[in-house]
Amino acid sequence: MEATQLTDIAVDSQAVETAHAEAHPDLRVFGLITFLFSEGMLFLGLFTAYFAFRAIAPEWPPAGTEKLEILLPGINTIILVSSSFVIHQADHAIKENKIRAVQLWFLATFVMGAIFIAGQLYEYQHLGFGLTTNIFASTFYVLTGFHGLHVIIGLCLILAVLLRSLKPGHYTAQNHFGIAAASIYWHFVDIIWIVLFSILYIF
């Protein structure tokens, strides 16, 4: 075998950069998406448990369980899903440095998210079953509850971005990780809801 060619492999392979060759691309979005993958697995685990309980139960929902109303949660779903489109407008806006627009879109998203949570709480109060009534009830509350928790975290992120945006120049067209992060997180929470809504209310 030939002797190892002792050249500076790093230099050979690319053009020499200036003193700040240390700068690497912003990896935080990559990191967030990787993390959200694990959050997705958490929900997948809970969904699987739901399906397992459903498969082995003689009757689903168990006898005597009040059937779930679809109207209110349906409206809530439309609000939440729409809010994803709303927050997406902010992504466009910041790329044109329109901070005001970003703030408006984020505020609107916050309101829509808050309505969703309020709607959930209203539903909880008016349901005919409690956490421990039966296995369907338990899984219903745990699944929607954990999702709701994630929505609340999303609302906090949106609020944080709104507050930070008050500082002039904090978010620019080149530098707006917070906006992108809150947006990606919000989409994630939305997708989880779509799956949840389908398996709990529809199928």
Add this chain to the structure above:
Amino acid sequence: MKRQTLLSLLVLIGLVVAASFWYSQNHGLLPTAASEEAVLYDRLFSAVIGIAFGLFLIVEGMLVYCLFRFRKRQHDEEDGAPWHENIRLEMIWTAIPTVIVMWVALYSFDVYSAMRGTDALMMAHHMHHHPKSVLVAQAEGAMPAIPHSEKVTIGVQAMQFAWIFNYPNGVTSGELHVPVNKHIHLDLSAVDVLHAFWVPQLRLKQDTVPGTPTHLDFYPTRIGEYPVVCAELCGSYHGGMRTTMVVESEEDYQKWLNEQLEVAQGKDLPKVAVAKMTESEYLMGKVGHHH
């Protein structure tokens, strides 16, 4: 490869194979086989442990060999020859383990089917005792008429920290009695938490699950007394949750059943010297036998 090296290699492989084969027949690791299933199990186990022993000799042998043959000699600061790939070798050591594990999988599947299925079980028993008649029937294209002995069905309840057996005639006992050479079917249930029914001499184990009935089938072939061990952590006294399985002749079994019935009806009370037992004897289930 040099002829001498090839020869030494073949001799070495021959020795390893011989040693592995010897070990597979003489490992002495398993307790008495008290059932048809156990016999099948032991054959599979012996085969697999023989292979494992052979692989063990090869790997450990190579390690020891390297330790001596390739240790750094004094004053030799040179690197070794940069040999770092050999596609053929890598294919061989990928293919052979794959073949071995797939063979183990197939053989295991066969044994498992025999251990689990009742008809297959009867087949295995019949093959074992009357191989000729079975083969003849198969050669004639007909399924041999396997005499179905009736199932002896016994209910088993597991609880913290005891076993309760419910017999067909209504008898309840803390001991498991079964007639030899019959198909035994156990209906297992758990009252509180997970337990597991295990008799090492049968090589069979099945968890008992609260809320779900499970079952176990076996064909005991050896008269004797064997331990019934709980094999799933069930609380503080999990280690003491054991009793005895008595495999006895059909007559002895019926006699025992009748005696138990009489006891239940209050006709005769066994004198059990509980006070004289140590705690572990009591927990081990050495409650007085009444034959």
Add this chain to the structure above:
Amino acid sequence: MTIAENSISNLSKVIPHEHKEHTPWWEYFTFSTDHKVIGIQYLVTTFAFYLLGGALASLIRAELATPDSDLIPPEWYNGSFTMHGTIMIFLWIVPALAGGFGNYLVPLMIGARDMAFPFLNALAFWLIIPGGLLLISSFFVGPASTGWTAYPPLSILTEQHTGQALWIFSLIILGTSSILGAVNFIVTIWSMRTKGMGLFDMPLFCWAMLATSVLVLVATPVLAGALILLAFDLLAGTSFFNPTGGGNPIVYQHLFWFYSHPAVYVMILPVFGIISEVIPPHARKPIFGYKAIAYSSMMICVLGLIVWAHHMFTSDTPDWLRIFFMIGTLLVAVPTGIKVFSWLATLWGGKLRLQSPLLFAMGFIGMFVIGGLSGVMLGSVPIDIHVHDTYFVVGHFHYVLFGGAVFGIYAGIYHWFPKMTGRMLNETWGKIHFALTLVGFNLCFFPMHILGLQGMPRRVAQYDPQFTQINLICSIGAFILAISTIPFLVNVVYSWLKGPKAPSNPWKALTLEWTTDSPPIPHNWRGTPPLYTHPYDYGTVDYAKLEQLLADHGASTVKH
């Protein structure tokens, strides 16, 4: 470009502004974001937990020296083995490998200044402390006593209600720490390799960390799901796993093992990486079959995710399911075997320096293979049915976790201690440590295979008196193992304070961490990382020329 021109242009790449040259000792006790500090924090903290787990093991073996349950109350015995397992897994091996070795080595090996997210890294470490303390606090209220597996209904009906709850929350915290680490490794390894280092040029330890992190990311959250539902059953009156309320205990088992089987690969893949790094420099040979080892790590990652139910062969699982999982389980032996044969081929024809790092690495191969063989036996459904939940399994997993992971960790410590601390460990005491460990370990765990086959179940404080002699041998072995840690501890403490100073490259190794000071400056290299060779170019490198290049590179990368 000539080498001289290279050097001159490299000078312009030297970072002009001030960087500190030295990490003060007290920084190791703070929220430092330096991956090297964090790595050492992990190693020291997890080793302390290892000693605690070992003390519990000694208690267990002391009880088991006699057949009766006569040393400690039975709930305390059950608590002992529960906490022993939990601590060893979640507070020793998992964080020591990823948090300790992973954090310390990955940035150095790929030529980076730090991990992608240094703050997140520090956060992940500082979650270990409350997680660990929460778990330990359960000793004061009666620790969880349902095994590290915590199967319901026992874990819901247990008398150690509080202890079980503390156990659950502690694991959720520790699992979160693990996940945050995994995110960091995946992003770092994928995106921050120095220029010129493609995926197939990076050291195999980095491949191992990549595969490990994928497993952590995919599987740990499912454990969180299982624990959340268990917590609800324990504390909120739900009945997910309680049949009296319509639940099913087997669902827990599936969710639990979906994580806990990959967890064993999380506990061994980084060790495979360590072995691949230790053998080549100490045998003076390139690693055999680099690509095969890299690919086999990914294969183990994938297969490892679809074999979990082999822990449930006697549960209420249908026959077809058992067969399916058997096939996958047996197949995992193939990529693992590829690695073992590759390591043997690396040793073959080498010039073995039989010092502590290589002794432990070879010990690893010897012991891990035994564990692997008993693992193949356990993969067969019928064979497993007899030995499930017996001492055979206890023997098996200690061979792969102690004989495998711990031997590998020791090999890594002896190998990288000079780099991390700037001091050399004493070699005589290293050999004594190795000998005592090898003897004690085998004496303690080999006979357990026999115990299981003969009929001794696991998780028991009392056993059939026919097993007394063998149990006594195991307990003596455990005692020797306990003693064996003493020469190691004394060696480490003494050498760290007063050992001979270590050069930058005492083993003449070729991966990037050896091209900088021992210990490295906080910024890792003064100039850019000097990538002149591939990681395993032993046998083809002109060492004199390489030394000259390194000396010239970026205004003296290494202090002479």
